[in-house]
Amino acid sequence: MRVLVLGSGGREHALAWAIGRSPRVEEVLCAPGSDGIRADARVLPVDPGDADAVVALARRESVELVVVGPEAPLVQGVADRLEAAGVPVFGPSAEAARLEGSKAFAKSFMNRHRIPTAAHRVFDAPEAAERYVEERNGPLVVKADGLAGGKGVSVCRDVDEAKRAIHEAMREQRFGQAGKQVVIEERLEGEEASYYAISDGRHFVCLAAAQDHKRALDGDEGENTGGMGAYSPTPVVDAALERKIVERIVRPTLTGMRSEGRPYRGVLYVGLMIVDGDPYVIEFNVRFGDPETQPLLFRLESDLVPLLEAAARASLGSEGEAQLRFGDPAVCVVLTSAGYPRGFATGFVIEGLEAHASAPDVKIFHAGTRFESGSWRTAGGRVLGVTARGSTLAAARQRAYEVTRSIRFKGVHVRTDIARRAQGSDA
Numbered sequence: 001m002r003v004l005v006l007g008s009g010g011r012e013h014a015l016a017w018a019i020g021r022s023p024r025v026e027e028v029l030c031a032p033g034s035d036g037i038r039a040d041a042r043v044l045p046v047d048p049g050d051a052d053a054v055v056a057l058a059r060r061e062s063v064e065l066v067v068v069g070p071e072a073p074l075v076q077g078v079a080d081r082l083e084a085a086g087v088p089v090f091g092p093s094a095e096a097a098r099l100e101g102s103k104a105f106a107k108s109f110m111n112r113h114r115i116p117t118a119a120h121r122v123f124d125a126p127e128a129a130e131r132y133v134e135e136r137n138g139p140l141v142v143k144a145d146g147l148a149g150g151k152g153v154s155v156c157r158d159v160d161e162a163k164r165a166i167h168e169a170m171r172e173q174r175f176g177q178a179g180k181q182v183v184i185e186e187r188l189e190g191e192e193a194s195y196y197a198i199s200d201g202r203h204f205v206c207l208a209a210a211q212d213h214k215r216a217l218d219g220d221e222g223e224n225t226g227g228m229g230a231y232s233p234t235p236v237v238d239a240a241l242e243r244k245i246v247e248r249i250v251r252p253t254l255t256g257m258r259s260e261g262r263p264y265r266g267v268l269y270v271g272l273m274i275v276d277g278d279p280y281v282i283e284f285n286v287r288f289g290d291p292e293t294q295p296l297l298f299r300l301e302s303d304l305v306p307l308l309e310a311a312a313r314a315s316l317g318s319e320g321e322a323q324l325r326f327g328d329p330a331v332c333v334v335l336t337s338a339g340y341p342r343g344f345a346t347g348f349v350i351e352g353l354e355a356h357a358s359a360p361d362v363k364i365f366h367a368g369t370r371f372e373s374g375s376w377r378t379a380g381g382r383v384l385g386v387t388a389r390g391s392t393l394a395a396a397r398q399r400a401y402e403v404t405r406s407i408r409f410k411g412v413h414v415r416t417d418i419a420r421r422a423q424g425s426d427a
């Protein structure tokens with residue numbers, strides 16, 4: 001079969017690579033893809049945000065499954081359009097994608113279904129929001145309601161920081177329309193983890209847990225980013241906690257979405273804070289995480305495609321019994337441009353990529369690169385995801401950093417502490 005992946009980042013590169021390994025797949029297409037993804041898919045210049053063009057492409061190329069990488073096209077309804085055109089699609093409808101598209105919706109949904117999450121308030125005017133943070137006078141989290149590329153959340157220590165976040169979102173409109181409303185919630189303290197389940201609207205299969213590092217700087221300092229690195233599995237999620245996550249969060253979410261008439265089909269990504277052994281939702285995403293998907297899929301030993309297909313065709317009941325098999329731990333270190341997640345320059349030559357092309361335990365996923373005049377150049381905030389496997393998390397981590405150190409471009413920034421805590425030492 002022919003599978004079309006929509007998107008162009010490191011996550012889509014990992015998806016294209018994993019899908020291409022399936023014996024069921026003749027060809028992987030990726031739109032718009034990137035020069036880096038070209039190594040693992042035929043890349044086509046179609047905008048995933050243009051549903052007409054995506055449907056036309058799927059028909060023209062006889063695509064039998066579309067896998068949607070990013071959230072924006074889902075929130076805009078690309079899955080609805082493909083489904084209406086009779087093309088099986090892995091990814092939720094626009095109605096179901098509101099779980100990510102509106103944080104205010106997600107919070108009220110969780111309250112309706114008694115899914116554990118931080119207490120919150122929603123504001124559509126900055127004055128009221130500012131009054132509220134003054135009253136609360138403590139650590140709070142200010143979130144733009146809509147999509148902001150993972151950058152719309154400010155974890156604030158005090159009133160001044162919260163006011164600055166409100167100012168940026170609501171008065172300066174740093175996130176455009178996405179910041180017209182803000183959600184202000186209680187700041188939870190604990191360990192973060194992400195959990196993934198694939199659902200066809202009725203049944204679900206759990207994937208492995210992963211953990212990403214969202215802050216730009218070592219020690220979880222600096223601003224929130226799309227993600228600076230990730231690893232899987234994460235020792236934070238043991239069997240007992242996994243049961244709580246499934247029974248208190250995953251199952252009621254999927255049941256709730258179905259009972260509200262918006263069955264959830266696709267991958268449900270639950271961002272969690274573990275507080276005193278109990279899981280709380282800090283966000284839902286309606287697609288695979290980036291960069292978490294890079295280590296997650298690099299570990300996967302079984303074929304991902306039957307599962308994606310069963311979810312798309314609402315036939316997970318039988319297929320779902322075949323659990324996915326995951327191998328050795330994997331760690332992904334993201335190399336970013338200087339200045340990310342704020343402004344950054346691009347076009348710098350990247351050196352050292354070729355040396356690792358055939359290493360079996362390393363895969364370099366391209367997030368923001370282009371190939372020009374015979375060399376690789378930077379073309380985005382997140383540039384590369386160096387992903388390595390090892391017999392232990394520590395070994396995977398060491399290998400990922402060894403390769404990371406051998407790749408150079410002007411202004412390259414990496415966190416040096418990805419997966420450090422998880423490996424159980426400060427090495």
Ligand code: AMP
Nearest residue numbers: 118141153185186187188214271282283
């Ligand atoms: P989100 O995009 O909602 O996942 O938020 C990005 C990051 O902000 C999360 O990964 C957490 O590190 C942090 N965060 C979000 N909500 C909270 C909260 N209620 N308490 C503490 N940290 C939070």
Ligand code: GLY
Nearest residue numbers: 226227289290291
């Ligand atoms: N790594 C965070 C995200 O994909 O939203």
